[in-house]
Amino acid sequence: AQRVTQPEKLLSVFKGAPVELKCNYSYSGSPELFWYVQYSRQRLQLLLRHISRESIKGFTADLNKGETSFHLKKPFAQEEDSAMYYCALRTGQGAQKLVFGQGTRLTINP
């Protein structure tokens, strides 16, 4: 079965410190991984996708198939990064749905 695990429900770091939100997945095929973010009083929205290999708002994420991980990283956290973050899995290019993890609430302390 396809599964996404985010082991940390809550993560708190100080402004300027590095941030890493962990995501592990379970899927035997060729996965596509995504990070979604929900800022306070805003809608859930796409942050980045692994196939784009992009950096959005200073965040990057590398798909590690050996470790079945897709951790989200940022070298220097900013207060506006405080939000709920969800890792999501698409099970192949033809799949028309996403499976989400439990989410991690990130708080950046001043």
Add this chain to the structure above:
Amino acid sequence: SQTIHQWPATLVQPVGSPLSLECTVEGTSNPNLYWYRQAAGRGLQLLFYSVGIGQISSEVPQNLSASRPQDRQFILSSKKLLLSDSGFYLCAWSSGLALWAGELFFGEGSRLTVL
């Protein structure tokens, strides 16, 4: 531009009463439509998705059902609500194209409290 509307935003219902949450999308045609439930500690759980009118895929056996009577309308229903149906329900849409890149566009959500 495309927009998604979801209502009602808040609903308080007694146990055993019916439920109807509605979602409509504007500015696009033949979208894929989704109902998710967001629960603390359980993340986003996919309940139903639809790739076309009358085509509903159920992901989790439950007390709820979904229908898609029109191309851009998606309805979440229940005949008799249970306490466990309480939660935050999110509707979302995506491009129905075969080359969909995996981006979902979410509504603002509906908070359901069953008493």
